[in-house]
Amino acid sequence: MTIALLVLIVLLMTAGLVMLAQIARQQKHAIAELRAEEEAIVAEERRMFHYLHDLGEAIWRDDQQASMYRLIVEGAIRVTQSTGGALYLFDEASQQLVPRHYSDFCAPLISLPERVRLLMKENPATLLSTLRMHAEPVKSGLLGSVFVQQKTELLSDLGAEMRLGEHLVTSQKGVTAMIGPLSFGMRRLGILAVTSPKDGRSYNANDFEVFNSLIEQSAFALANAMSHQEASKNRMDQQELQNASQIQKVLLPDADPQVPGFIIAGRNIPARTLSGDYFDYLQLPDGRFGAVIADVSGKGLGAAMITVMCRTLMRAKSQGSTSPSSVLAAVNRQIAPDIREDMFITMSYVVMEQNGSTLTLSRAGHNAALLWRKATGKVESIHPPGLGVGIDKGAVFERVTKDASFDMEPGDCLLLYTDGVNEAMDPKGVEFGEERVEEELAKHAPHGPKAVIGGIIMDLEHFLKGRRSHDDITLIAIQKTA
Template identity: 30%
Template sequence: MAWLALRRISREAKRRQEETQRRQTARALLEVSRALNSTLDLEHVLRSIMAELYKLVSYDSAAILLLDRSKLAMVAHRGSDLEEHVPTEFDLEEAQAANQVIQTGKPLVIQDTVSDERWATVPNSQIRAWMGLPLRVRDRTVGVLNINSHTPGCFSVEEIELAEAFADQASVALQNARLHDVEVKQIEQELRIARDIQLSLLPSAAPDVAQLDIAAVTVPARQVSGDYFQYLPMPNGRLGIAVGDVSGKGIPAAILMAVITTALRDELAQNARPADLLNALNQRLLERMKATHVNSALIVGIFDPPTRHLELANGGMLQPYVRNGKEWTYVPVGGYPLGVSHRISYDSKTVTLAPGSMLLIASDGVVEAQNASGEFYSFERLEALLNSLPLEVTAQQVIDAIIAAVRDYVGDEEPADDLTIVAVRSLELG
């Protein structure tokens, strides 16, 4: 009966060992899964895979090699052997074992490299057992996970199966990285197209109006956010100026920008006052904007040369600034952006641009520019800058001063939004 008891004890010990192995395997695979879900840093994920594999499979070194035309490039490794004896890139023809894995798409285990002719011996290598697992992306073998040991015949069937599971995880990481690269390239291409559309819509030069000195600029952020401005020549020498900011990014925002600039000129023929123009545009574009879940801030000013009156209507842009005399003050004209509701009705304000007076229209990219601490440039800083400028300053000098101040404030931070400024100075005739 004693032998039966010993047998039961042996079975129980084996069962516990197998259960421990299963828990360790599950835990290691869970850590790899967490790494896959926490970052798109391929090198970090691959290092994590090899580190977790080491807890389950005894090896002295391991590497992940990716196929690059006729070469294999090492993109991640663990263990000092590889740093000392193996190049980071080598010809596929010279790596017979890895080449077989690439060609067949099947695992290959060499329990004794010395006696196996498929093993291309690396000078001074201590590797005596080698395991190669295919890395597949969309049914195509793109690389090899190789595992090396100084001890011949060391890889068990269980360890080979475990290594295959980790190779599958590495394949998932590669697939994720490649999909991310494709997505990034598509986004970058879309942004280039959108940026080209945006820039093509901007006026190449300011209009020639005897009573006005006009300057304007759009400083693009890395991502297209939809800033635009337009000059609108009108009968009897009047001039319209429009500055807008479309919500959203990419090609949809750029297309809406093109639609709005076209509609602006079309509606201007029927609506000669800024408030009427915004009301007409809102009704015309509302359904389209709602369908695409975007809207557009837009401010329109119309200047009448004989009276020097500037009539302004504003749908969601920053309130404009005017300097009549020595101090800059904002014009209290505002409203909701186009595309929010059909119930919106816009009003207008009229200011007089006497000789020496100035008008400034800016997008929110100016006051919302952030420094490294996340602090906005702010209205207070903009107003302090404006009031520090000399009275004789030109429209272009105002713009240059604002851009320089904002750039100095944000430092090396990447701008999150476009920065658009239109400055108008009223001139003395004669």
């Protein structure tokens, strides 16, 4: 073997070793890159896991909504390694996207008014306060466009975005952003966005995919949190209504009164948890006795509160006057200035002498009282003129509302009732009617006041065929004894 050949072999071996070393370095570098990429994916997955875990816990806590909004934005910033983020929710009433959380370093996502741009020159903090308060119409601007189109967007340069208008501020230039619509089923909830300076962060296809996943999970969390909070509020509201209902029941008579010369029975059946009807018995000076029945227009808590006002005022005003109409006038003067213009109260107030035969009735726009005469078996209607309480503040009410006096013989039966009785409707929309009320009174009156009330209620239930009445039902029956 010649020296030249040996040299050639050595050179070839050296070149091979160099090549192997180069390949090894390349493989080592590739392995390092793969390892770094794998670690980045693992870190991203870990951030996403923590985000979803925090969201899952927040859904079932009774935290303030602001906590959930902040969690969504800060979680999105953390997962996407962004600089700032913002959450807007859709307000259906105003048709606007309302900012619910705007982080300190999120780029402006709206077109800024000239007034704000001028103020920023003197006080830079003006920008952030504006962003946190300014609601954006859904039919205009960048955010409105994303919301209407319901499509997530990756903006490589916010400063080139025409939907922000012509007059941009410095913090809108050189910024990249991802903006997506939050929706759950058919319910459109709002907008989630993250931003970063282009020189510090450039979103890629994987970031966009991750952000879309964030959008989906955030919308799910928001929808569930809203449902949970609404259910919780409804439970609290229902409990408050139940408490109010119990208080209202306490204010109604708990037993039929014992009045010499008369047998009296009363009943109230609310259509809902709270009743807009009420009735009461009043022990008056000089041995007299009064009974009052009332029906407040409207339903729910407002009507129930008015019934409490009526009860309190009637109990106070009835002690100083012998005339039922003057008592109702005094109640009207107190209530009329304090209730809404679309509300009023119909009332009937009857006063009877102890062991006497003469009764005096005043009617403030209420149903006519019905009097069954034992001697004839006929029903008479007693309807002195009267205006509903709350319609007029005083003078007209007092001019119109009058007393009517009448005598009752032993066995005669007087019925006071609210329009929930005569206006009750069967499944075909037919009303129970005043004529049927008179027939029921005539049928049951010979058996006494309890029979009258029980019989009318039973006949009403049969008439309604198992349906619940749409209005409150209240009745008072008064029979003269020997």
